[in-house]
Each structure stands twice: as structure tokens, then as C-alpha cells.
Amino acid sequence: DGGITQSPKYLFRKEGQNVTLSCEQNLNHDAMYWYRQDPGQGLRLIYYSQIVNDFQKGDIAEGYSVSREKKESFPLTVTSAQKNPTAFYLCASSIAGRGFLETQYFGPGTRLLVL
């Protein structure tokens, strides 16, 4: 079954702690994305990657970091510098990257809560 998986479904973070959200896709897509969804705000782009070992900041990258060591995987780390991390985080992928006008497909999301 092809698709995008995100884990965990729920994640709790303590003050000052870094946490990492997992995103894996088996669609053989080159491009992957991380969005943050807040109530009434729509989705906002955090980071994106068009190819392995390369990634770019989106609109709200501060307090977040990513890596893209494998085509299938694009983990997002929410660092202690992110002062308001409580949100729903969505990972997406597309066949090719930005500029190629490709449809993005989304994973099921991870809800991050601060203790």
C-alpha cells in the first residue's frame, strides 16, 4: 500500500525539550514538505526538500530543523527555541519539487502538545 506515514499520532513535549516527528513515504516522490496547522489558520509551510540532502526554509522555519538523508524520510525536529509548538503537524510529498506544479499528498498528521 503506497502512502505517507507519520508517527507518533500524538506527542507530548516538556519545556526545553527537543522532539522529533517522523515522516516516511513509499511513493518514490522526490519532494517532501512539513506544514503546521493551527485552528482557523490553514496550513503554513515550515520546511521543504526537493531532493535528498537538500532542504529549504518555508514561511515559519524558526524553532524547527529537518534532515533529508534518505528519499523516503523527512523527519522534523521541534526544538526548544519554538515557543509555541502546540499544533497539528502535517507531512506531504509530491512527485517533483516546487516549480513543477505537482499535486501534494498528505500524511495523517502528528498532534504535538506541550506539558
Add this chain to the structure above:
Amino acid sequence: AQSVSQHNHHVILSEAASLELGCNYSYGGTVNLFWYVQYPGQHLQLLLKYFSGDPLVKGIKGFEAEFIKSKFSFNLRKPSVQWSDTAEYFCALLEGSQGNLIFGKGTKLSVKP
């Protein structure tokens, strides 16, 4: 700057009522337009998309949308809604120069049985 506006934050309808959700965008270049749906507890799914050609686009589950370039609009329609259509609907624009996918703030649809 590019933007997407969805007029209604929350729409409440009875079953069998007709639906139209508004979406306007601000961008003068080539656009691709999408409607995504997020059912309660589920992930964001593609409902339909417009890339080029016929401005009336048909999607899954009986939804359709019409791209009106002169009005910068891409409204979503369904002639008769069902309780199972209860969800949040997002309009999104993929702009041509940088490939940014820009989302509206979403419209929650509640359908009363």
C-alpha cells in the same frame, strides 16, 4: 503577495441542501487550484484540482468546482450534501513561479442529519 481567502469559517446545512463554498485568490500569474478535505480524525485528502482546460472540474464524492479567472475564484459546489460530508474544506493555490502551495484558512462544514 499571493493569498487565498475562504469566505466562510463555518457553514451549517441540513442534509440534501445545496452547498457552495467560496474561494478567492490573489495572484496574477499561472495558477493551479486545489480543494482538500479533512474529515474528522482523518488526514487531508485531495478532493479535486484544476491545472488547465475545462474550468469546471469534477472531483470525488459528487463535488465540483468552477475556475473563473476574471473573478479570481474557485468555488466548491455540491448539489445535495450528506451527513458524511461533515468536514473541514481547504482551498489551495499552487503558484507558478516558485511552486508555493498556499492554503486558505479553511471552512468547517457541519451537515445536520
